[in-house]
Amino acid sequence: QLHLQESGPGLVKPSETLSLTCTVSGGSVSCNSCHWGWIRQPPGRGLEWIATIYSIGGTDYNPSLKSRVTISLDTSKNQFSLKLNSVTAADTAVYYCATRRTGSYSDYWGQGTLVTVSS
């Protein structure tokens, strides 16, 4: 049974970089066909896919965020991470890390972490 847990600052200043880490337990981030992703949800609004990283190291990004986002894998710590730069208030959201299976569905999710962008 996989368990995912997000961690990182809950408050980020405008124009700075949002950095989050997802720690995976109950399985390896580098297993065959294991893919991982970040999804966010602004307060009171719907879900938005941000990025995916594949076990072979490739990445995919939401075209609307691609210029500001980096997703990476740290197999030594069994973690994957998200960096979103030049943040504004519009980036305030609950950020979830999750699995991404073939076909794009996510069967395991972290509990989510609220990141507020404010000075």
Add this chain to the structure above:
Amino acid sequence: QSALTQPPSASGSPGQSVTISCTGTSGDIGGYNYVSWYQQHPGKAPKLMIYDVTKRPSGVPDRFSGSKSGNTASLTVSGLQAEDEADYYCSSYAHNNNVVFGGGTKLTVL
């Protein structure tokens, strides 16, 4: 890419059936059999209810079923129960390895 279109609300009485629609394009729902549905209770993470259009993960009651016709996918909840009251989101694989979500439907059990 544009979000998938869902009705903002749906409702039904206990024991009834309700169907939630999700409309996309030939570039997402219509082009691939990779539609998934999520249930989200307030303050909780989404829970996968349906994947690959019609498949149910282990532990999801068979009262939940999915289907697709053309560019529109549907989630049907039969035998409504109080605990089914939640927000429901559809999602689809889209061209170039993208993922798109619907805006969400708030299901009320009357």
